[in-house]
Amino acid sequence: MDKKFTEEEATLYDRQIRLWGLDAQKRLRNARILVCGMSGLGAEVAKNLVLAGVKSLTMLDQVNLTLEHCQSNFLAPRDQVSAEVGDVDAKDREYFKDFDIVLVTSAMKDTLIKVNGFCRDLGIKFLSGDVFGFFGYAFMDLVEHEFVEEVMKSSNSDLDADEPVKKRPKKDAEGEQEEEESKTKMVKTIMSFVPLEKSLASDWSQEAYKKRIKRMDPSFFVLHVLYEFQSREGRHPLLEHEEGDLKTLKSLGESITQKFNLPETKIPEAIYPMLFSEISPSAAIVGGILAQEIIKIISNRDAPHNNFFFFNPLETAGIVEKVGY
Known part of the structure; x- marks a missing residue:
C-alpha cells in the first residue's frame, strides 16, 4: 500500500502539485523508470525526473566515460568515475518487467526495435532518443495510453453542475466587452501508438x-x-x-x-x-521534451506527442511528426 503523502513532500513539491495536482504527484511518486544510456541526453532526462519526484530511477550504461562525455554530460566529473557496466542489448525481456516506463538513449536501431518489442509484449511504455551534434530526436510508443484533458465550453453546453465555472470576455453588439460564463470539463481520451519498427x-x-x-x-x-x-x-x-x-x-x-x-x-x-558529436544545448532541449512527456504519461494529464519529436537545427525548431499509421 502507498505511504501517505507527507507534509514534507507537500512542501517540497508544492509548485508541481499546484501545476498538475496532487493525484498526478502521487502517481509520479509511485513510478519506476529505467533510463538506458547516460550520455548528455540521458543525464538531462534523469535530472529532470529525479527533481519531479519519481519513486525510483534506474540508470543503465555500458560505455566507458570519454572526453566527449565530459563536455556534454554535467553528471560526469572530470576527475574520477566508478560505474557499473550494463549493456541494454544484452538484457532479456524479463529484465524490463519491473519498470513502468523504459527510455533507451544512444543505442543502435536494432537494439531500440528489440527493446521496444519487449516493452510492447509487457505493456510497458517505451521511449527512445538521441542527439547527433545539433540534431536530436525522441520517439514514443505508449501502446495504448489513457489521459484526461481540460476543455472549455460555453455556458450553453451540457456540462455537469459541479464542474468549475470560468468567465471570459466577449464583445456585445456595440463592441463593448462583457463576460460570458464558460465551464471547464476534464475529457478522457485513449490514444493508440505504433512500434518503432513499423514507423x-x-x-x-x-x-x-x-x-x-x-x-x-x-x-x-x-x-x-x-x-x-x-x-x-x-x-x-x-x-x-x-x-x-x-x-x-x-x-x-x-x-x-x-x-x-x-x-x-x-x-x-x-x-x-x-551532426557531429553531442552538443549539450541540444541534449538539454531533447532531454527536456523526453522528461516532459514521461511526466505527462505518468500523470495521465494532457495529450502526449505521437510519435516523433525532432529538433531541427537548421530551423532552430522542434517538430512533432506522426509516422506509421
Whole structure:
C-alpha cells in the first residue's frame, strides 16, 4: 500500500502539485523508470525526473566515460568515475518487467526495435532518443495510453453542475466587452501508438505518403541516414573522423533519397556538418521534451506527442511528426 503523502513532500513539491495536482504527484511518486544510456541526453532526462519526484530511477550504461562525455554530460566529473557496466542489448525481456516506463538513449536501431518489442509484449511504455551534434530526436510508443484533458465550453453546453465555472470576455453588439460564463470539463481520451519498427518501415511510395513528403520536415529522413551510419560504423559521427564521416553521411543521404523516392533537395546538404558529436544545448532541449512527456504519461494529464519529436537545427525548431499509421 502507498505511504501517505507527507507534509514534507507537500512542501517540497508544492509548485508541481499546484501545476498538475496532487493525484498526478502521487502517481509520479509511485513510478519506476529505467533510463538506458547516460550520455548528455540521458543525464538531462534523469535530472529532470529525479527533481519531479519519481519513486525510483534506474540508470543503465555500458560505455566507458570519454572526453566527449565530459563536455556534454554535467553528471560526469572530470576527475574520477566508478560505474557499473550494463549493456541494454544484452538484457532479456524479463529484465524490463519491473519498470513502468523504459527510455533507451544512444543505442543502435536494432537494439531500440528489440527493446521496444519487449516493452510492447509487457505493456510497458517505451521511449527512445538521441542527439547527433545539433540534431536530436525522441520517439514514443505508449501502446495504448489513457489521459484526461481540460476543455472549455460555453455556458450553453451540457456540462455537469459541479464542474468549475470560468468567465471570459466577449464583445456585445456595440463592441463593448462583457463576460460570458464558460465551464471547464476534464475529457478522457485513449490514444493508440505504433512500434518503432513499423514507423520506420512506412511505405513512402504510397500516394498518400508522396503528398505528405512535400510538406514534411526533413528530420525523419535525416534520422534514417543516422541509423544507417550507426549500423555501418557502430558509432555516432565524430569530429576526429570528420572528413571521412562527412563523405559517408552524404553518400547515405543519397541512398535514402533514392530509397524513399524523395526530391533531391529534401535532405539539405547543410545539415550534415551539424551532426557531429553531442552538443549539450541540444541534449538539454531533447532531454527536456523526453522528461516532459514521461511526466505527462505518468500523470495521465494532457495529450502526449505521437510519435516523433525532432529538433531541427537548421530551423532552430522542434517538430512533432506522426509516422506509421
